[in-house]
Amino acid sequence: MKVLQLNFEKGWRGGERQTLYCMRAFRAAGHDVEVLCRAGAPLEARCKEEGFVTHGVRNVPAQLAYLARAGRHYDIIHAQTANTVTWAVLTKAFHGRPVVFSRRTSFEVEPGDQWKTGAKWRRVDGFVAISEMAAAEPRRLGLQPVIIRSAVEPHAIDHANVDRLVAELGLQGKKVLATSAALIHDKDPLTLIRAVGELARTRRDFVFVHFGAGGDREAQARAEVQALGLQDVYLFAGFRKGVEDFYSIFDVFVMSSIEEALGSSVLDAFLQRVPVVSTDAGGLKESLADGRGVLCPVGDVQALASGMARCLDDAAFRDACTQRAYDYVRSEHDVTEMGRRYLALFERLLAQR
Structure with a gap:
């Protein structure tokens, strides 16, 4: 098969990593795979580094033009984001190819948008949700998505990268707690900062290190750190290439999201046997079920602080939950298996034509 991936995001977050994982899996299985992406974005650079054919464009009209002109040369068009699936179905009259959409969010569709979103989703040939939570809204609108969970790969640690971070942030001799999340409303960084403040009272x-790009809550987050006097405890590390390396020095990984379709960063923690403390938002509740971490109510500062303390101090608990989490991620979130499930879906769609 010849597969075109669509992802036009500006930054590098979980969806972009999953796009690259899909491309690796499809290529490893013997298929041709290319990507239509934003020119100059991290996804384009990473795909080029790995030898993939990339089609970098700068705006929506250029996306539409490429799909209308060249889309028919592919067997499958796989949209990895909500925006790109819009362009894929709008140009379907020109390219005539099966469109697969991976829904990576769990947002409820606004009542006034239901007709429009429902009409778009019904033009998708293969609808995938990455978790039960991500599938809930399309099911409510009468669709039946296939569940194909996001994946994570075993990572070869770049110890030089880790050493540079430790030296830069002065982490020597400290327990390291961390998160990897953009500073946006959905990730609720203010609750996280207040929970770290509670922990720091005792x-x-x-040191708590916050990895991730800025966003609509960055100014408030930085102000909250100042207000609570946590400047030496709560460190903003920004976006870092190779963030997967740093899990090797984490003592606890924390998520404070109020909305999350899956929370793929916790899978890295599972794989590297780092205990996870998280809110029970969306797909995080699925990931941390059955004792694979500490689940806390959304917005509960005290529960997050207590969970972090328990993971730091209770070695038996930490060992038990990280083993359960490791076994789970290796069986349910394997890249090869994710690729196999997508390819099986692609083949079914092509057989129906």
């Missing part, structure tokens, strides 16, 4: 043997 101990100062740790």
Whole structure:
């Protein structure tokens, strides 16, 4: 098969990593795979580094033009984001190819948008949701998505990258707690900062490192750190290439999201046997079920602080939950298996034509 991936995001987050994982899996299985993406974005650079054919364009009209002109040369068009699936179905009259959409969010569709979103989704040939939570809204609108969970790969640690971070942030001799999340409303960084503040009232043997790009809550987050006097405890590390390396020095990984379709960053923690403390938002509740971490109610500062303390201090609990999490991620979130499930869906769609 010849597969075109669509992802036009500006940054590098979980969806972009999953796009690259899909491309690797499809290529490893013997298929041709290319990507239509934003020119100059991290996804384009990463795909070029790995030898993939990339089609970098700068705006929506250029996306539409490429799909209308060249889309018919592919067997499958796989949209990895909500925006790109719009362009894929709008140009379907020109390219005539099966469109597959991977829904990576769990947002409820606004009542006034239901007719429009429902009409778009019904023009998709293969609808995939990455979790039960991501599938809930399309099911409510009468669709039946296939569940194909996001994947994570075993990672070869770049120890030089880790050493540079430790030296830069002064992490020597400290327990390291961390998150990897953009500073946006859905990730609720203010609750996380306040939970770290609660933990810091009883101990100062740790540093909390916040990895991730800025966003609509960045100014408030930085102000909250100042207001709570956490400047030496709560460090903003920004976006870092190779963030997967840093899990090797984490003592606890924390998520404070109020909305999350899956929370793929917790899968890295599972794979590297880092205990996870998380809110029970969306797909995070699925990922951390059955004792694979500490689940807390959304917005509960005290529960997050208590969970972090328990993971730091209770070695038996930490060992048990990380083993369960490791076994789970290796069986349910394997890249090869994810690719196999997508390819099986692609083949079914092509057989129906």
